[in-house]
Amino acid sequence: MKQFFTLLISSLVALSSFARPPQTILSVSSFSNTNLRITIDGYNYNFNNDDDFVLNNIQPGQHQIKIYKTKNRGYGYGSNNSTIIYQSNVFLRNNYHTDITINRFGKVFIDEAPIGFGGYNNYPNNYPNNYPNQTYNNPMGLVGFEALKSSVNKERFDDSRLNIIKQAAINNYFSTDQIKQLIGLFNFESTKLELAKFLYGRATDRENYFIINDVFSFSSSRDALSKYIIEYRP
Incomplete structure (x- = not known):
């Protein structure tokens, strides 16, 4: 009976984990007219300014992120065709959505929030002010x-x-x-x-x-x- 109870608890935990798998989201939004290229841990991604760049279920933890302004959309990986506008090691937390925003002047801002926070369904209305000893942002990039x-x-x-x-x-x-x-x-x-x-x-x-x-x-x-x-x- 004890063994059956232990197996039952283990099964319930596994089912719960399967129902709500951990996820981490990284997005980049740009209000600039310049063409951009993103490098994450050495991997290059082209960024169409008409749409937000989103990576779902990226591995939580420390990631090296670089954003380049490029001369031609979709081309020119060489250093002569691009200028770096943001470079930082960003820590992505599990079950958090981290967003990097580039404004129309080319300035970069970064912010994060728990996944599901946008609708305020699971958090008090004055979140995160209820948690004065915690912050949910990354420091300014290098x-x-x-x-x-x-x-x-x-x-x-x-x-x-x-x-x-x-x-x-x-x-x-x-x-x-x-x-x-x-x-x-x-x-x-x-x-x-x-x-x-x-x-x-x-x-x-x-x-x-x-x-x-x-x-x-x-x-x-x-x-x-x-x-x-x-x-x-x-």
């Missing part, structure tokens, strides 16, 4: 982040530098390490603290935010940031 730092370094005054970062943070998220690099571009303690507070809500790995303490020269700044994080409400 190319875009380096461009952001370059733009900041071109400005002479801290106010202008700060405004550029705040503008970029409207549509982008950052890893804690990226935030640490951005704060390191400033000299004044007060500006560092202001930026550390501002970007906490845009961090993809808030559990690692303690490393930001390294950028401060005074314990009062570290204490102020800790107090802000404890009392933080999105």
Whole structure:
């Protein structure tokens, strides 16, 4: 009887897994008029801008993704015919839909949501605000982040530098390490603290935010940031 019960439970688990198989979706949407080519883990895909590019049931985990602007649709895999506009290692989570969007200016944004989230059927209406300690976005890609730092370094005054970062943070998220690099571009303690507070809500790995303490020269700044994080409400 015990053996039969164990077999029955195993069968039910197997049937449940078969009924709702895990899946991971990657899509690329473009509002740009340029022709694009996508490379995922070294494999090339042509992208017709008239339709979204979608890969269903892609293997969850880390993937190297590159997006090129090409001169001719469907041709020209050579480096002379294409310019890279996005390059990053993207972690795709199981049962999540990750979407990469290229706006009409050629800027790249990335976001993700649980599969089935669009209809709000299985999640509270204010999701993900019910989960203030979690984020569901990937950090800014390497190319875009380096461009952001370059733009900041071109400005002479801290106010202008700060405004550029705040503008970029409207549509982008950052890893804690990226935030640490951005704060390191400033000299004044007060500006560092202001930026550390501002970007906490845009961090993809808030559990690692303690490393930001390294950028401060005074314990009062570290204490102020800790107090802000404890009392933080999105």
